[in-house]
Amino acid sequence: MTTPGRALTAASSRYVARKIRGKGAGTDQSWQVRAWQMYRTVPEVRFAAGWIGNAMSGALLYAGRRADDGTIERAPDNHRASEILAQIAGGPGQAKMLGTFGRHLTVAGEGWIVVRPNADVLSPDSPEDGHDWRVLSVREVRPQSGKLIAEIDGEEVAIPEGDAENLDPDAPVAIRVWEADPERAIEADSPVRSSLDLLEELQLLNAAVKAIARSRLTGRGILLVPKGTRFPTPGTQGDAEDDLIEILMTVAETAIKDPESAAATVPIVLEVPADTISDFKLLTFESDFDELALKLREEAVRRFATGLEIPAEILLGMGDVNYWGQWALTEEAIRLGIEPKLGTVAFALTQQWLRPLLEAEGVEDWHRWPVWFDSSPLRVRGNRSETALQAYDRGGQQMSTTSGGTTVWRCSIAEA
Structure with a gap:
């Protein structure tokens, strides 16, 4: 049984005519193009997005039932909600889907899910009677002449308009998933967005340092x-x-x-x-700016790190942090940076896929079944014997006894 940690600021919508027109009116996507350029050219952006994506890929999705007190209980394996959940992204493909969304939500704050019947696509990654799932960036999906065009495997695929009142479970579906901007909820927001000017400054400093290095070679x-x-x-x-x-x-x-x-x-x-x-x-030929450029670049990287939704030490390095501090920082990164994005994807799959299918199939309490996530695999500690040894190094005594072939470590911290 789990309880959602905080209210979600996520947003999602299926592609239907009225919604795509609403999205296209007055929304600014130019910053997202700049954000993806930074992902390709600034290694710190790529590292941060990759770290979050890799962490999200280790979580597990499951179908649950929301109780009256707000807690979510895992659905039985034979419940229809669990069966639908198991088919999302072909089952094993859920890890890849979550990892990809980690990058999209970190950089552009937005991504699309395109679902098509696999009988029409014949993808080897999904059963023939299932669906082909694709996660696309904002640059791969665009409205055109009242239609939605998705670029998949280098080909343009037209997504027909859905009927908001009578959704066809076998028709292609396009789902927009985004972190809602607090000022204008129809637009997306991301940690990279507020750092774009800073990242451009970092690019200039990188160019300056490169020029300094070249000048040393001349x-x-x-x-x-x-x-x-x-x-x-x-x-x-x-x-x-x-x-x-x-x-x-x-x-x-x-x-x-x-x-x-x-x-x-x-x-x-x-x-x-x-x-x-x-x-x-x-x-x-040296100048005073040579050393200043290096300091300014280091400061720009540090400012970008503090603007992320994970502890700055994840990007800057934890070489000076002890084992317990690293564990605490990782826990904080999962709680503040990973779980909210998992909640965004889970919210979208709940509102735009699971519940519409349950309702279409006549499940009476369809509105009580959400998609939720289990982040406990991200918290598994690697080497417990190392934990005991480090505790001993801090002034404890260690004793090992073997019971049934198992070594038991006991530590008692000495008095200061």
Whole structure:
């Protein structure tokens, strides 16, 4: 028996004529295009979305019955709600579906589910008498001339308008799933949306750091040598002198093509009149911005991490956090970042798939059966013996006894 942790701000809708027209009026999707660009070009965005997606894929969906007190009890395996739930995404495909939605909801805050009878599609991942399930991004679904066009496997598939009053369980279905924006619920929201300007700043800083690295490869500066006013030239050139710009360009090209060459590690030698300098002098091309760019980039990454719905340490690293702290942070990430998104997907499957089918089949209490999730597999601790050893290292005593072939660890923390 489980109790939902908090009210959901999720939203979902089937594609019917009146709803698609409503969505198309005044909604802004331009930021979602920018968000997906950041996913492709900023590794921190990809890592955060991938972490959330991978975590969501480890959860389990199940059909339940909502009691009067709000608790949800798991439905019997032979109940029609459980049978419908087992067929979602072909059963084993539910993990992949949840993982994909983890990325969509983190980046764009929105995704689509397109369900088609497999008799028409003949997908090998689903039974022939079942359905083919696809999760698509907002860039793969668009309204066009009163219809909904979905791009699936490189082909455009037209989704017919559904009848809101008489839904056909065997007709193709398009379900929009999104995290509702608190200001305008018809629009989607995501943690990446509020960080778009910051991420563009991070891209500029990445470019600056890249330019700094390249500048390091163009040479190690100019070494001034007090003698003559010419460049040393190969013996084959006689008394000829090389042009300064040509020398610099040649060294830069060589260093970039072959970072391990001498041109990338030693300075250019320039001979100048002895009366102009008293000793050898090295001129470098470094600036104060070099170190500042690295600090600004680190700060931008940290700000992006704090703007996510999971603890910043997940992105920044937990190298300085002990075992117990890591466990607590992971627990917090599951509770604040993973479970709400699982609830969003469960809400959509409840409202737009399970309950409409139960109602169409004449199940009397169809409105009491939701799709829910079990996140306990995400909380399984890996190595319990390691837990005991770390407790012992903190000042405890360990004793091991074997009972029935099982080693039992006991720790008593010593007094401070």
